[in-house]
Amino acid sequence: MKKLISLLLVMLLVFTMAACQPATKQPTTPAQGSSNDAGTGGSQQKTGLPVLSPDNPVTISVWTTTNHSAPASDNKLTKLLKERLGVTINYEIIPTDNADQKIGVMLAGGEYPDLIGTTDLNIRFITGGALIPLDDYLTEDKADLLFEHVRPYWNRLATDAGDGVRRIYVLPNYNRYYGEITGGTHYGASGFWIQKHVLEDAGYPNIDNITLEEYFQLIENYVKKYPTIDGMPTIGFELLCSPGREWVLTNPPQYLAGAPNNGGVIVDENNVATIFADKDIAKRYYKILNQMHAKGLIDPESFTQTNDQYLAKLATGRVLGMYDQRWAFGQANDALVAEGKDERTWVSTMPVYEGKTPYYADREVMNINQGYGVSVSCKQPDVVISFLNTMMTEEWQKIFNWGIEGEDYFVDANGRYYRTPEQREEQKDLVWRSKNRLEALYDNMPKRQGTYSDGNADGPGNQPEEFYDTLREYDKNFLKAYGKKTWRDFLNQPPENPVYYPCWNINLVDGSEAQMANRQLTDLSIQYLPKIIMADPGEFETLWAQYVSEIKKINVKAYEDAINEGIQERIKNWGGGR
Amino acid sequence: MATKPLAGQKKHKSTWSTIVAQYELILMSVPLLLYKILFSYVPVVGWTMAFQNYKPAIRSFWKQEWVGFDNFVKLFTGINGERFLRDVRNTLGQSFLTLLLGYIGSISLALLLNEVRNIKFKRIVQNITYMPHFLSWIIVAGLVSTMLAVPTSGGIINDVLIRLGLIDNSIMFLADPKYFWWIVAFSNLWKEMGWNTIIYLAAITAIDPTLYEASVIDGANRYQKMWHITLPGIKPTIMVLLIMNVGHILEAGFEIQYFLGNGLVVESSEIIDIFVLRYGIQMGNYSLATVAGMFKTVISIILISVANFISGRLGEEKLI
Numbered sequence: 001m002k003k004l005i006s007l008l009l010v011m012l013l014v015f016t017m018a019a020c021q022p023a024t025k026q027p028t029t030p031a032q033g034s035s036n037d038a039g040t041g042g043s044q045q046k047t048g049l050p051v052l053s054p055d056n057p058v059t060i061s062v063w064t065t066t067n068h069s070a071p072a073s074d075n076k077l078t079k080l081l082k083e084r085l086g087v088t089i090n091y092e093i094i095p096t097d098n099a100d101q102k103i104g105v106m107l108a109g110g111e112y113p114d115l116i117g118t119t120d121l122n123i124r125f126i127t128g129g130a131l132i133p134l135d136d137y138l139t140e141d142k143a144d145l146l147f148e149h150v151r152p153y154w155n156r157l158a159t160d161a162g163d164g165v166r167r168i169y170v171l172p173n174y175n176r177y178y179g180e181i182t183g184g185t186h187y188g189a190s191g192f193w194i195q196k197h198v199l200e201d202a203g204y205p206n207i208d209n210i211t212l213e214e215y216f217q218l219i220e221n222y223v224k225k226y227p228t229i230d231g232m233p234t235i236g237f238e239l240l241c242s243p244g245r246e247w248v249l250t251n252p253p254q255y256l257a258g259a260p261n262n263g264g265v266i267v268d269e270n271n272v273a274t275i276f277a278d279k280d281i282a283k284r285y286y287k288i289l290n291q292m293h294a295k296g297l298i299d300p301e302s303f304t305q306t307n308d309q310y311l312a313k314l315a316t317g318r319v320l321g322m323y324d325q326r327w328a329f330g331q332a333n334d335a336l337v338a339e340g341k342d343e344r345t346w347v348s349t350m351p352v353y354e355g356k357t358p359y360y361a362d363r364e365v366m367n368i369n370q371g372y373g374v375s376v377s378c379k380q381p382d383v384v385i386s387f388l389n390t391m392m393t394e395e396w397q398k399i400f401n402w403g404i405e406g407e408d409y410f411v412d413a414n415g416r417y418y419r420t421p422e423q424r425e426e427q428k429d430l431v432w433r434s435k436n437r438l439e440a441l442y443d444n445m446p447k448r449q450g451t452y453s454d455g456n457a458d459g460p461g462n463q464p465e466e467f468y469d470t471l472r473e474y475d476k477n478f479l480k481a482y483g484k485k486t487w488r489d490f491l492n493q494p495p496e497n498p499v500y501y502p503c504w505n506i507n508l509v510d511g512s513e514a515q516m517a518n519r520q521l522t523d524l525s526i527q528y529l530p531k532i533i534m535a536d537p538g539e540f541e542t543l544w545a546q547y548v549s550e551i552k553k554i555n556v557k558a559y560e561d562a563i564n565e566g567i568q569e570r571i572k573n574w575g576g577g578r
Numbered sequence: 579m580a581t582k583p584l585a586g587q588k589k590h591k592s593t594w595s596t597i598v599a600q601y602e603l604i605l606m607s608v609p610l611l612l613y614k615i616l617f618s619y620v621p622v623v624g625w626t627m628a629f630q631n632y633k634p635a636i637r638s639f640w641k642q643e644w645v646g647f648d649n650f651v652k653l654f655t656g657i658n659g660e661r662f663l664r665d666v667r668n669t670l671g672q673s674f675l676t677l678l679l680g681y682i683g684s685i686s687l688a689l690l691l692n693e694v695r696n697i698k699f700k701r702i703v704q705n706i707t708y709m710p711h712f713l714s715w716i717i718v719a720g721l722v723s724t725m726l727a728v729p730t731s732g733g734i735i736n737d738v739l740i741r742l743g744l745i746d747n748s749i750m751f752l753a754d755p756k757y758f759w760w761i762v763a764f765s766n767l768w769k770e771m772g773w774n775t776i777i778y779l780a781a782i783t784a785i786d787p788t789l790y791e792a793s794v795i796d797g798a799n800r801y802q803k804m805w806h807i808t809l810p811g812i813k814p815t816i817m818v819l820l821i822m823n824v825g826h827i828l829e830a831g832f833e834i835q836y837f838l839g840n841g842l843v844v845e846s847s848e849i850i851d852i853f854v855l856r857y858g859i860q861m862g863n864y865s866l867a868t869v870a871g872m873f874k875t876v877i878s879i880i881l882i883s884v885a886n887f888i889s890g891r892l893g894e895e896k897l898i
Contacts, residue, residue, distance in 0.1 A: 104859035107634040124862055129635030162635065233730050241841050301728060304752040304840050510862030511631065519861060520657055526841030534753070534842075553657055 048142040049386035052085040061090040061113035065099040068439040077438045097244040112375035114384050117444030122369040123507045126161045126169045131373035133167035137385045145392035149446050156574045171446040173371035175364040179451035183462035184486035187327040190360045191348025195320045196478055198222045204481045212351040216292055219320045229318040236297030238322040241526045242307045250525050252323050253282040258356030263504030273563045278551045289533045290540050303530035317344030338428045342474040347490050361491035371444050397448045401459035417456045424470050499571050506566030514562030517555045627868040649865045669849040672830040675763035683771045688778035689804050707772025715833035722765050726751040755846040785811035817889050825882035828874045
């Protein structure tokens with residue numbers, strides 16, 4: 001018996017060793033400058049990267065977090081990529097609210113697709129050792145266009161992966177501008193949105209210096225007058241606190257206090273950040289929400305719904321107001337426009353407490369650690385980089401944004417791009433878009449925003465004349481009534497951003513005290529704030545006091561210290577390019 | 579063992595000769611044994627993560643920073659400790675309710691179906707009740723959330739209650755912590771009742787029909803037959819299933835709590851697995867997740883041993 005047991009033990013040991021050995025042999029740091037050993041992608045062009053051609057078909061696997069759905073199988077641009085470059089893309093598309101755990105699982109597994117694109121959390125890939133540094137490719141004679149893309153912002157983009165050296169791992173996806181910034185819609189804009197019909201019905205009141213009380217008054221009047229919309233009960237104000245979108249609930253107090261979006265903190269003039277969740281500016285906001293809930297203006301299902309249910313509800317057109325950022329409810333807006341219910345879409349208002357100036361809109365901030373990075377599992381990084389570099393040419397950028405000349409847009413005698421009314425209507429059809437555009441792939445790609453060398457805007461939405469012509473009659477009249485030209489005009493004129501701005505993308509290290517405190521603060525807010533808002537107004541004070549005392553138990557200082565450290569680090573390192 | 583050396587030698591010899599005699603059988607069991615070792619025992623090496631500050635960028639287990647019991651302290655004390663213990667309570671509560679309702683539901687359904695004489699009707703009922711088993715939990719969660727919503731969002735339960743005059747305003751089932759355990763238990767009942775019935779119905783067919791005949795001669799009615807013959811007949815099956823389920827009591831499901839849980843009900847909805855996901859995997863805190871996983875395993879082993887022991891003491895089936 002003993003023999004048998006010892007035999008088993010030996011076997012167990014052997015297996016344990018066998019199972020662990022490959023793990024220890026894996027490289028701990030990715031190979032750098034692997035362009036020499038991986039030149040399998042075809043002949044070398046003068047940029048020093050392999051040329052993509054249909055004779056050398058390659059398949060690139062892409063993992064990306066995006067709100068756009070995967071392209072249809074017979075997508076026009078998918079075919080074009082295959083025909084012209086021999087590139088086939090395999091998609092793995094992750095909705096934003098699932099990104100957190102997907103990343104956790106992928107990091108634990110250590111196997112990645114070729115390209116990894118996220119909107120918010122690439123830092124975890126960087127510190128987790130999933131991405132290769134791109135410094136060796138980002139040079140004049142290799143990926144020239146990508147180099148041009150990051151060159152002026154090199155220090156800002158370079159990140160320390162934990163080895164003390166700052167390198168570039170991720171190519172920024174949004175807000176790197178070329179030429180002049182034009183555009184009718186500011187997708188990053190925050191606001192207390194209000195349905196256009198509410199304003200029309202109230203006789204287009206002045207909304208420039210609106211207070212929160214006036215905002216809710218407009219909504220209340222409308223609900224009284226129209227208790228139902230299309231046969232369904234009218235919803236006055238919608239809230240949301242589903243995973244990843246908790247900020248809909250927690251962000252507004254800072255705007256009301258005249259501060260820009262720094263996430264969970266307000267930064268004072270000495271560049272010192274403190275949390276505001278337990279301060280009076282927050283209390284005042286939630287007290288108003290509590291009163292509005294008592295009046296029945298707030299959707300009682302606000303706190304139990306998922307992001308999808310929220311968007312579906314907005315898309316019915318019976319929601320009069322909500323706090324959100326423009327990009328986050330884009331789908332609902334598109335759906336309403338597609339149905340021709342333009343009067344049920346929203347414009348932003350910017351209520352503030354007395355004596356404060358609205359700072360809802362900021363200067364477009366270039367995204368840090370958002371966008372695509374090349375993974376350590378990628379076998380031919382130079383091919384993938386060559387692909388990204390090719391996509392940065394004006395030719396391809398136009399294909400992604402405008403489409404194919406003659407099919408999706410025309411060029412007039414002055415060289416200006418325009419679309420016919422039929423082409424504009426096509427663009428509003430979500431099914432058509434899945435067959436003719438590659439939004440899921442393009443969302444996280446580096447982009448030429450601003451204007452092309454020929455003076456046309458990056459996309460139709462930003463071409464001033466095209467923006468106006470695309471609008472339906474209702475929107476044209478609406479803008480005329482307010483004497484404005486674009487939706488952007490409804491926002492404040494943003495001052496120059498502080499150097500460190502914005503604090504919400506300061507990295508909190510995985511497993512640190514600060515990260516834990518941040519999570520605990522968020523969890524506390526989604527547990528208490530809904531309760532506080534839905535409580536009987538008489539119980540507000542007690543519940544608020546409870547909430548504040550719970551916050552006191554958390555190690556808030558660790559969180560604030562980490563943010564302040566980040567601010568100082570940025571002030572020190574962020575100047576200059578290469 | 580206090581046996582004499584001679585006897586020991588003898589025993590040893592006989593063990594060896596049994597092995598030789600049965601070597602073909604032993605050889606046949608080797609692949610399965612290896613399979614078990616590879617997938618159930620080798621991964622236990624990963625428990626070392628519980629004593630490390632594990633960083634995925636360093637791929638080897640042995641090059642990590644060792645931190646002793648730090649992760650245990652982090653998990654079981656302070657704010658996290660309160661949260662974790664609350665989650666343990668939720669897990670146990672939800673599991674227990676699910677188990678209880680599940681047992682009562684499926685055993686009574688099995689007993690009733692057994693009494694149905696119209697075979698066609700019996701088949702139809704059986705089919706209807708076990709169909710939901712094949713739905714994925716994500717679909718069930720969607721159905722449950724719609725059914726429990728307010729009437730304008732398709733909340734059929736509130737609609738019915740209001741029309742019956744039982745309540746005046748819709749109840750926000752998913753916004754009140756006191757309902758959550760029951761929602762989990764009833765969703766499980768709805769989904770699995772019919773399926774679990776199958777095993778009891780099979781056990782019932784094994785009961786000797788002469789027992790029923792004898793009881794009829796003694797003048798037993800239907801209820802007495804159920805109580806005195808059918809139920810005792812399937813008691814061993816019930817016990818074995820109970821022991822097996824006790825081992826799983828810390829697994830209260832995952833999907834339904836994940837999809838229906840929200841800030842308002844978090845105090846009764848969050849279970850251990852969701853804690854592990856939110857505070858472990860999502861935050862890249864793999865060590866903390868490992869500690870929680872170890873805790874679950876250890877408690878499960880203790881529970882199953884206790885249940886097994888008690889069952890044996892009561893003179894019933896033992897699993898191990």
